[in-house]
Amino acid sequence: VSQRANPHMMNPFIxxxxxxxxxxxxxxxxxxxxxxxxxxxxxxxxxxICVSVPLYRILEVLPKETFVQTHRSFIVxxxxxxxxxxxxxxxxxxxxxxxxxxxxxxxxxxxxxxxIRPTLDLHTGK
Numbered sequence: 001v002s003q004r005a006n007p008h009m010m011n012p013f014i015x016x017x018x019x020x021x022x023x024x025x026x027x028x029x030x031x032x033x034x035x036x037x038x039x040x041x042x043x044x045x046x047x048x049i050c051v052s053v054p055l056y057r058i059l060e061v062l063p064k065e066t067f068v069q070t071h072r073s074f075i076v077x078x079x080x081x082x083x084x085x086x087x088x089x090x091x092x093x094x095x096x097x098x099x100x101x102x103x104x105x106x107x108x109x110x111x112x113x114x115x116i117r118p119t120l121d122l123h124t125g126k
Contacts, residue, residue, distance in 0.1 A: 091109065
């Protein structure tokens with residue numbers, strides 16, 4: 001996995017490969033990345049790509065302002081996250097245009113709440 005960012009390009013991407021192909025994946029297309037054993041599964045809107053790279057190595061090359069580790073097994077693209085359901089344990093993250101879910105681990109909750117500050121608080125207090 002390697003990072004390619006041309007300052008003249010609007011869509012930076014990550015290079016990844018599996019046994020079948022080499023992929024150029026725009027950051028904007030990644031919903032989340034999930035660790036499965038010693039591999040990582042990159043979840044896109046319409047497909048998944050499995051790479052033989054540990055999650056921590058992928059996190060090193062992704063832009064920190066967009067991608068956040070939310071669980072020991074998940075990295076989430078915050079730009080594609082539509083909601084966080086705090087009523088479940090662990091918390092679940094939903095994505096625009098997808099039924100796939102990612103999770104927020106207990107030790108990551110405070111960090112997530114600091115990063116995602118709602119501009120509207122709809123809690124009525126009643």
